[in-house]
Structure formats: C-alpha cells, structure tokens
Amino acid sequence: MKPLRTVIKVVLALSIIACSITGAYATTLRVGYWTSGISLGFGAVLEAQKFFEKQGLQVQFIHFPDVNGPTTALASNAIDLAFGTSLAGALSLSQQGVPIRMIAATQMIDAQIVVLADSPIRAPSELRGKKIGMSPVGSGTTGVGTAVLDGNYGLKLADYRLVAGDEPRLAQFLLQKNVDAAVMRPTTVAQVPDSNQKLRVIATLSDQWKQMTRASTPPYIGVAVMRNEWLEQNPNDAAKVITAMREALAFGAANPAAVVAILRKAASMNDQGARFYSDHWTAMNTVSFKQTDVDTLKRTFEVFKAGGTLKGELPADLFYQKPYLDSEAGK
Structure with a gap:
C-alpha cells in the first residue's frame, strides 16, 4: 500500500504543477501590433521598457508587417490584445460578430497629403483623376483620407486611383513619381532626405476632418481591442493593461531621448526621423476612453458608414470603459 500511496502523492504533485503551468500559460497576454505604421513607436517603447511586465503580466509580443495583421489575428484568436490597430478594421470585426471589446483610443490622426515640391497640384480638390498613395484599405488613416476627400471635395474612390503601400514605400512611390500625391505621417516625411526641398504639404487630415465634421477634435485612427475570452478569464488584470499603456505614454512624453534611442534600435530609424517621432509623441499617441472619446469613435463610425467604408450598426x-476607469481610479 505504501508504494501506491507514494505513487498517488507523486501524481497529485505533478497534477498541481501541471495546473500551475497551464494557468500561467492561460493568463499570458498575447499582444499584437503593426510595425510599419503609427503604432510602431508606442509598441517599441512598451516592449523595451517592459511596462506590461512591471504590472505583473506575462506577455508575448507578436509583430505584424501589414496594417490588417492585428485585426486578422484577433479574428482567429491568435492574439488577445491589439493596440494602435486600425479603427476601421476593429469596427468591421465587431460587426462580423468577433468576440472583442474596445478598451481604449490609442492613436490620433497625424497624417498629411503630400506632393512633390514642383508639382502643379496645390489643393486636394485637384486630385481628381490622379494616383494617390495611401496605407492599404482597412487602415484608419485611409478610412479618414477617403472620407475627407469625399466629404470636402466630392471625390469618390472611382475618381482617383488609390495606390496602397506601407509608408516608406509610399515615400518612395512619390519621389519616383509613381503617384501624384501620398498620405503620410510627418514622421515619414521627415525621414526623406532634404524633405523641405523635395516635398510639399497641401493639407493635413486633422484639419480636413474638422472642416468636414465641424468638430473641434481630430478623429482616432488606432484603438486598443481585446478578445472577450481574455477579459473574462482575467477580470482583475484588464486595468493593469491600461495602466501599463498609460505609463508608456507618460514615459515617452517625459523621456524623448530614450524614445529616440529605442526607435533607432527597434525600427532602424535615422536620427532625424527618430527625433521627429519623439517630438510628435503626444500628437500621435494617447490612452484614453472617457465618454467624449467614445462619442468621437461613434461619430467616426457614422462618417465611415456614410462614405461606404462600413455598413450596419455597432454592437451595443x-x-x-471599465478597465480604463478602474485604471484611472487606481484599482
């Protein structure tokens, strides 16, 4: 009997260990973000400074070279959290019945319509029949860009040719005259050698949005989205996720030199581009989910819907907001 008791004790001990290991893996937060767009800098700082880990969270970062990668991964349950993910893509996922919740607004529109310095094009109204470089369809920036061209100038998608590419490629397209104009972030423009002499800004999407909506606030293009399963399995940890992101935001604002160093290493940015990104940190990044933010997101959905980018209604x-409100309250 004694050997049997020993075997039982060993089995029970192994079971406890197995359950502990399983529990650890179950609570791992799989985080995905797009590394060729606006979420790059915020993600690089989150990783380098280990803000999630400092909150006691086990985390696995997954990088996506394509703007639609995080939303696709959310749909297939390959990640639990996507931040800086396309607002248009996230709204579309929710309409398709994917079990997700939006927990924060994380990136604001910070893009410009740019042409070559010697281009005859002086205003967005002159883009009819032209080739315009933008992020791939599905990105928040492209959703806003196509919406303002339609809302302010009556330019439908059929009235110009949209050429898709990530931002470094868009800059290349423009310089090689493969497109007549491109929608790019100032950080991308700043990385073009002698950009002040070679490129000219004809409009900013933020101003164009305010003109179209008659609102004082710019739209969000990136949001933080979580799958319901992780939220349900880790109800006490959701606020820690928001706290980690808020601390990353504050760190970037207070430590511009550190942001430059991180971007040079993680994104192979040149000094000028990294400094420009650091200088624009608070113009691009945020972590907020107050009622005014939710109202802005709902308004953006209605604009996308009116422009044909999205259809139907949003899940109620x-x-x-609970994780964000709990984080603000220090819970």
Whole structure:
C-alpha cells in the first residue's frame, strides 16, 4: 500500500504543477501590433521598457508587417490584445460578430497629403483623376483620407486611383513619381532626405476632418481591442493593461531621448526621423476612453458608414470603459 500511496502523492504533485503551468500559460497576454505604421513607436517603447511586465503580466509580443495583421489575428484568436490597430478594421470585426471589446483610443490622426515640391497640384480638390498613395484599405488613416476627400471635395474612390503601400514605400512611390500625391505621417516625411526641398504639404487630415465634421477634435485612427475570452478569464488584470499603456505614454512624453534611442534600435530609424517621432509623441499617441472619446469613435463610425467604408450598426457592448476607469481610479 505504501508504494501506491507514494505513487498517488507523486501524481497529485505533478497534477498541481501541471495546473500551475497551464494557468500561467492561460493568463499570458498575447499582444499584437503593426510595425510599419503609427503604432510602431508606442509598441517599441512598451516592449523595451517592459511596462506590461512591471504590472505583473506575462506577455508575448507578436509583430505584424501589414496594417490588417492585428485585426486578422484577433479574428482567429491568435492574439488577445491589439493596440494602435486600425479603427476601421476593429469596427468591421465587431460587426462580423468577433468576440472583442474596445478598451481604449490609442492613436490620433497625424497624417498629411503630400506632393512633390514642383508639382502643379496645390489643393486636394485637384486630385481628381490622379494616383494617390495611401496605407492599404482597412487602415484608419485611409478610412479618414477617403472620407475627407469625399466629404470636402466630392471625390469618390472611382475618381482617383488609390495606390496602397506601407509608408516608406509610399515615400518612395512619390519621389519616383509613381503617384501624384501620398498620405503620410510627418514622421515619414521627415525621414526623406532634404524633405523641405523635395516635398510639399497641401493639407493635413486633422484639419480636413474638422472642416468636414465641424468638430473641434481630430478623429482616432488606432484603438486598443481585446478578445472577450481574455477579459473574462482575467477580470482583475484588464486595468493593469491600461495602466501599463498609460505609463508608456507618460514615459515617452517625459523621456524623448530614450524614445529616440529605442526607435533607432527597434525600427532602424535615422536620427532625424527618430527625433521627429519623439517630438510628435503626444500628437500621435494617447490612452484614453472617457465618454467624449467614445462619442468621437461613434461619430467616426457614422462618417465611415456614410462614405461606404462600413455598413450596419455597432454592437451595443463594443465600447468597454471599465478597465480604463478602474485604471484611472487606481484599482
């Protein structure tokens, strides 16, 4: 009997260990973000400074070279959290019945319509029949860009040719005259050698949006989205996720030199581009989910819907403010 008791004790001990290991893996937060767009800098700082880990979270970062990668991964349950993910893509996922909740607005529009310095094009109204470089369809920037061209100038997608590419490629397209104009972030423009002499800004999407909506606030293009399963399995940790992101935001604002160093290493940015990104840190990044933010997101959905980018209605429970409110309250 004694050997049997020993075997039982060993089995029970192994079971406890197995359950502990399983529990650890179950609570791992799989985080995905797009590394060729606006979320790059914020993600690089989050990783380098280990803000999630400092909150006691086990985390696995997954990088996507394509703007639609994080939303696709959310849909297939390959990640639990995507931040800086395309607002248009996230809204579309929710309409398809994917079990997700939006927990924060994380990136604001910070893009310009740019042409070559010697281009005859002086205003967005002159883009009819032209080739315009933008991020791939599905990105928040392209959603806003196509919406303002339609809303302010009556330019439908059929009235110009949209040439898709990531931002470094768009800059290349423009310089090689493969497109007549491109929608790019100032950080990308700053990385073009002698950009002040070679390129000219004809409009900013933020100003164009305010003109179209008659609102004082710019739209969000990137949001933080979580799958319901992780939220349900880790109800006490969701606020820690928001706290980690808020601390990353504050760190970037207070430590511009550190942001430059991180971007040079993680993104192979040149000094000028990294400094420009650091200088624009608070113009691009945020972590907020107050009622005014939710109202802005709902308004953006209606604009996308009116422009044909999205259809239908949003799930009533899509906007989940509790983690953000708990984080603000220090819970």
